Amino acid sequence: MHGPVVAWFAENARDLPWRRPEAGAWGVMVSEFMLQQTPVARVLPVYEEWMRRWPRPADLAAVPPGEAVRAWGRLGYPRRALRLHAAAGAMTERHGGEVPTEHAHLLALPGVGEYTAAAVASFAHGRRQAVLDTNVRRVFARAVVGTRYPPNATTAAERRLARALLPEDEATAARWAAATMELGALVCTARAPRCGVCPISDRCAWRLAGSPEHQGPPRRGQAWAGTxxxxxxxxxxxxxxxxxxxxxxxxxxxxxxxxxxxxxxxxxxxxxxxxxxxxxxxxxxxx
DNA sequence: CAGCCGTGGTC
DNA sequence: TGACCAAGGCT
Known part of the structure; x- marks a missing residue:
């Protein structure tokens, strides 16, 4: 399925600011922090202003953390702003103001977990990394496993599958990671997948199984009112x-x-x- | 590891 | 209309 997915991506990838060359690794990292649980449309204006004010990690590290929290605006989960500020400080002190290229070094930064470390290594540095976010997990659950939704928490089986599907060639692997994410974001969506325009609908395990409904425990939404x-x-x-x-x-x-x-x-x-x-x-x- | 941590749009 | 959902991380 790699061919069709990568070809689809070449034609349908969104022109997002953090995908442009001038974004650099720092731009990719900023976008990844902002996109943790927040939709692209809401991130766009905040990202632009953020990068204008703080074009390098050291620029952010030089201001008080509260400035980052204020600039974060209404993106939600403001502790992400605090962690991004702390990560900028760590990169300024320990990495010469540069975004690390090694997965392990990225993982050591505050606010950078398994997903974000892989995403920055892959998208910013072109490294061969299995990038497993909610979009990719959903795509794999449907196309490969044959279920409507992936498990609630990332499993070892999912990690194995993601590594097994990762192309050997580094540049191809990076494109594959971005392509599977984009497919999940634009076509293989959670609620109403657009199978009519999906490049792999003809071999999708979930479709071939008759698009069965979700089995097992209902996915618990998070309470909000009154919390x-x-x-x-x-x-x-x-x-x-x-x-x-x-x-x-x-x-x-x-x-x-x-x-x-x-x-x-x-x-x-x-x-x-x-x-x-x-x-x-x-x-x-x-x- | 289940629960917690914001916000707003969508169907 | 309210439940679901959006490129997770931390404890």
């Missing part, structure tokens, strides 16, 4: 939008339940997403 996450989000929105430290009384207005509100605020302080000044006011860290 600490919602409270944290509101608190962070206030801190982000204020260029001055805010008084506690301002934060009190975002949530009725004082017990939950205080717990959420303590959580933000513990996570270093917010800090309390000696005068009792709160702000983004160092900003």
């Amino acid at each position: 600490d996450r919602q409270v944290r989000g509101r608190l962070m929105a206030v801190l982000r939008e204020s260029m001055e430290p805010v008084r506690a009384s301002v934060l009190e207005r975002v949530w009725e339940d004082s017990v939950q509100r205080e717990r959420a605020l303590r959580g933000l302080l513990a996570d270093r997403l917010a800090e309390r000044l000696p005068d009792g006011r709160y702000r983004l860290p160092g900003a």
